[in-house]
Amino acid sequence: MPVKTKKRKKTKVFGIAQKKKAPQEKVRADEVLRLLGQGATFHSQGHLLQAKETYLTVLHHVPGHADANHMLGLLALQAENPNAAIDLFRNAIVSNPKEAEYYNSLGIAFKDGQRPMEASINFKKAMALNTNYKEPYLHLAALNIDSGDFSAAEHCLKSAADCFQDDAQFWLRLSIVYIEKGDIEGAYSNIVKLRAFYKKGYAEFYGIELDVIGVSNEDAKKLYAIGRVFEDFKEQRYASLCFAKAIVIDPDFRFSYERFSRACSSNKMFDADSDNYRLVEKTLLACLERNDIGLDGLVKSVLFYSGMENVDAEINAFHSKKGSEDALVYLITNNALLNALTAPLFLLLLNKTIINDIAIETLLCRVRKIMLLALYSSGGSVCSLVERHLLALVAALAHQGFWNEYVYDVSDEENTALVKLKPLIIEKYRNQDEFVLPLLVLAGYQSLDTCPELKDLVLSAQRCNSTMANSNNNMINSNLIIDNNEMLDSIIKLHIEQPAREREMAKNIRQLSKIDDVTSTLVRQQYEENPYPRWASIQQGYPKPIEVQLRMDVYPNKPQNIVVAKSSRVLIAGCGTGKQPIQCATNYADSSLLAVDLSLASLSYAQRQAKSMGVDKIEFMQADILNLVQLNERFDVIESMGVLHHMKDPLKGLGVLVRLLKPGGLMKIGLYSELARKNVVRARELISEKNFSATIEGIRACRQAIMKSSDSVLQSLMQWPDFYSSSMLRDLIFHTQEHRFTIHQLRNIFEMFDLEFLGFVSNSSLDKSNYVQQYPQDPGALSLDNWQLYEEIHPDCFAGMYKFWVRQRKTN
Ligand SMILES: C[S@@+](CC[C@H](N)C(=O)[O-])C[C@H]1O[C@@H](n2cnc3c(N)ncnc32)[C@H](O)[C@@H]1O
Incomplete structure (x- = not known):
């Protein structure tokens, strides 16, 4: 039955007056339901215009329909039009004043429209109408936190935490309130409760981390631990605040700077004129004065x-x-x-x-x-x-x-x-x-x-x-x-x-043998002219057994029988300008490294940086991967990130590396994804069409062409950090030799070389918890069939290339 409505004022949808048409014909209730379902599907798929049209059709048939008004209100909120949303939610409430969700949504619209009093009243109405409904508690608490009324926030969250014992969100928010109040003990005790039913993330590794980072101050340590949990719950803003507060307590706490700078990279900012704002600002300055943490993510902040x-x-x-x-x-x-x-x-x-x-x-x-x-x-x-x-x-x-x-x-x-x-x-x-x-x-x-x-x-x-x-x-x-x-x-x-x-240093770098392969010679020339990448600061890790690093990388897979020898030998094949080997050297306890590359300019940059950072356990050597059998040595671990796809025959290169592994040895490989690099392919077409050369003038001209282009695929390159420097852009779109792979090909390669796939490594674009949610039957995130489907739906998830660990199955 269509909902009867009283005579009402002409309503507006997103500021556009709805035409007052008489309902054309009575439609059946199931048709209305079908339309609402269709609208919701459009809505969830991001087809917002179609969703809007469908909800309006419902309103046309059933003027004042509560759900249709509510859904249109949600669309208005998405379009950042809180005033329109307020009208629509009010329409919904007139039609159905007993639905708690409508009051909650109205509260959100008031909050977005900077009307906190009315927001608060509506959240409370929603709570009164349905005591089992969690959302209004969270919104009301957030409203109180934003307005600085921490006691009200605490009261609201404590009553909710009693009702919803098993919901992590309340313990998390309570920790935030205590952090805001400066009560480290209070925050930590909630984090401990949170951990009791905390199933995802890297919590199991924090113990190891806290043991090795050697901070003596207990409060700084607790703040660090709270920050790490906030990170896992994607509360980056408060994570950065915890790390900043830990730095105030212990200004020598290097790992807090490191985590602070990571958390800042995806940060919602604090309001100006707040103490938190000033603290974050001051900590940013302190970070920028250091060289031992990654700074690239700080630009936005x-x-x-x-x-x-x-x-x-x-x-x-x-x-x-x-x-x-x-x-x-x-x-x-x-x-x-x-x-x-x-x-x-x-x-x-x-x-x-x-x-x-x-x-x-x-x-x-x-x-x-x-x-x-x-x-x-x-x-x-x-x-x-x-x-x-x-x-x-x-x-x-x-x-x-x-x-x-x-x-x-x-x-x-x-x-x-x-x-x-x-x-x-x-x-x-x-x-x-x-x-x-x-x-x-x-x-x-x-x-x-x-x-x-x-x-x-x-x-x-x-x-x-x-x-x-x-x-x-x-x-x-x-x-x-x-x-x-x-x-x-x-x-x-x-x-x-x-x-x-x-x-000067280049003169003393050892050369394994002459580089005479045609492709290797061309590739070498590119990296002699533009060593990749030029860098000033680096994310240094903390020393831990390689096995622990591997487990963190491949989480949620928990591989059995990972044994890495004490005093392990690590080969970095294609080390570039040293970021990768220096990071490995600082991360891998009890190891020595051999780092090889074609380019002397890259190697000497790497060596200078390693020396200036006091990293002395890496030997740098000029060598072609194709010739590495001449080393007469085998390795416990081999890493080759972003290298094999620049060889004429990547599988030949991989074959050499597999032969250099000790029995049961481990390999971390990075290879380009075909699906993720559609924009690169388009740029390469542009380059050959316009004949841009791989010189500084050609790179600049090509960049300008991309910036001015109306092609959204090309424009998406501007989102990639590599667009912003000559060596990185040359590497990205002008490369003399590039192969790309699919997950299907990866599976064949693993079979061909008898390698056991241990898992992909997460990065900023790859969120494995999302995959696990989608494929709960694959909790270790190991099914390459599923990953192939997942990548088709999320083609940018391997934008930073496929990075994965494999292990040799055979003993030889
Ligand atoms: C894109 S850079 C990656 C550098 C480093 N792995 C990183 O992730 O920062 C590729 C590097 O591989 C090196 N390379 C390419 N082909 C190689 C080969 N056949 N043997 C040794 N190094 C090679 C290049 O000289 C270049 O420094």
């Missing part, structure tokens, strides 16, 4: 906490200034934009990581360009105001350029100005004029190592400047000299000294 996200209007105004001079004046006179661009957090970010954000890249390109053109048109001098305000930013751009390997677009106008800039710098130096600013501007376009005419000059200037600073020359502002000196020193170290040290 730093952009938020440095205020960059609040200056959109100023950035637009800056871009709207047509002439360079106007833009420069705007930049140094607009405090909001200037403060964001010169915030210590933002400058450190530029100095240490690659910015993977197109809008910020566009802004930085313009800043770099107006500085260059201002210098060009003024004969190399700009007013001291510009120098004072922008010197640090220009120096940071010179760092950023080095890290992204000068991937930013350069216009003809800039190229012309650059040609003139070099002699200007030399002239200024000879005339003892201030030359650091123009030099740093140039270093934002090109590594000083590639400017022979400037290299000697820069080094002697460095000596001379330090003498001047020491003698505290009265003629020149001594603060400026010291600042300039520091900036010059750090650029010289990055652009000139480190590459020089690598060239």
Whole structure:
């Protein structure tokens, strides 16, 4: 039976008035149900327009239908239109005032519409109508937490936790309330309760972790443990807060910095003006000053906490200034934009990581360009105001350029100005004029190592400047000299000294045998020109038995009889610039490593980094995988990530590695997925169609073409971090040799080499708990048939490539 409705005002759906049509004909109740079901299916599949149409059809047949109004309200919430949602939920309640879910939804709409009082009233109504309904308790508690009323939140959650003993969410939220209140004991006792029925995640490994990280302060340890559980429950914001608080208690607690930076990578931010905001901001700064933690994931958080996200209007105004001079004046006179661009957090970010954000890249390109053109048109001098305000930013751009390997677009106008800039710098130096600013501007376009005419000059200037600073020359502002000196020193170290040290080290790297395979020679050339990847900081692990690392990687599989010898030998086949072997060396206790690669430039970068980090258990060697049998050695563990697919015949390469394994040895392999790399295939087509070369100019031109393209497949490449540096983009889409695989092929390969599949390794795109939910009959997540189906539905889940562990079955 259609629901009878009273005469009501004309309603609006998402702000559009519903036409007041008379119901055309009476429809049967089962037809209404069918339509609602169909709408819900569209809705859950993300076909929101069809869902909306279907719900509207129900309303057309049965004006005021409660469920149809409710579902439309949920759509409005999804469309971030809380006011429309409020009207629709109210319509639903008029038709059916006894349904708790409608009040709960109305509460959410009020909350989203920044009307907390009304939200609270409606959550309470929902709780009163149905005492077994959990949602309103959670929402009311979240509302109280957001408004800082922790006692109310605690009261609400405690009463819910009594009713819903077996629901982890309440213990989790209670821990959050205690963290907010600064009650570490309270939070920890709830986490202990949470763990009692905690079935998923890595909790079983935390004990090992806490044993080895060696923190003596109990509170710091507890906060760390709470943070780890929050991480598993995807409460990243509070996880980062726990790690930040642990750092306050023990500033030497390296693992808390590490986990803080990981948690921040997918963080919802805290409100400005809150203590939590200030604590996270301060901890971010402390993280950026370290080299022993991964910093790549911090970009989004730093952009938020440095205020960059609040200056959109100023950035637009800056871009709207047509002439360079106007833009420069705007930049140094607009405090909001200037403060964001010169915030210590933002400058450190530029100095240490690659910015993977197109809008910020566009802004930085313009800043770099107006500085260059201002210098060009003024004969190399700009007013001291510009120098004072922008010197640090220009120096940071010179760092950023080095890290992204000068991937930013350069216009003809800039190229012309650059040609003139070099002699200007030399002239200024000879005339003892201030030359650091123009030099740093140039270093934002090109590594000083590639400017022979400037290299000697820069080094002697460095000596001379330090003498001047020491003698505290009265003629020149001594603060400026010291600042300039520091900036010059750090650029010289990055652009000139480190590459020089690598060239020296390359002379002493052992070569196994001559590299003469045709494909290996071509691949080697690519990585000699662009060693992959250029990096500054690294996620160092903590030493644990290899077996434990493997178990963490392949979780939820729990393989039997994993035995790794004490003092194990590990081979890293294709070690690149050292990230992978250094991470292994810091993670694998009681092991020694041999790391081989084709490219001497990559190996020497790796060796310099290992040395600077005090990692001394890796031997680096130049070798082709094809020739590794000449080593006359066998290994307990072999890792080859992202390498075999760059060989002419990857299976030949794999065959060599399998032969190098000790009986029962373990292998961790990374191979490209065909399904995940559809955008790469499209880009490779674009490259051959437009004839883009694998040079810096070709890479820049191709990037611009992708940025301007309306093809969404191509555009999706901009979501990948590899889009933001020359060596990474070359590796991604310009590779001289690339194979891609399917899971079906993986299964055949495992059979061919008699390898036991132990499990895929999780990464940011692969959430194995999602797979297990979908395939509960495969709790170890080992069925390759299921994985094949899963990947078809989630084609991006192996975007970081298939990474997996296998074990040799045969004993030989
Ligand atoms: C994409 S990089 C991956 C580097 C490293 N595994 C990582 O994950 O950071 C591929 C590396 O494999 C090396 N490589 C490719 N073919 C090789 C071969 N036949 N023998 C040894 N190394 C090889 C390249 O020189 C390059 O450094």
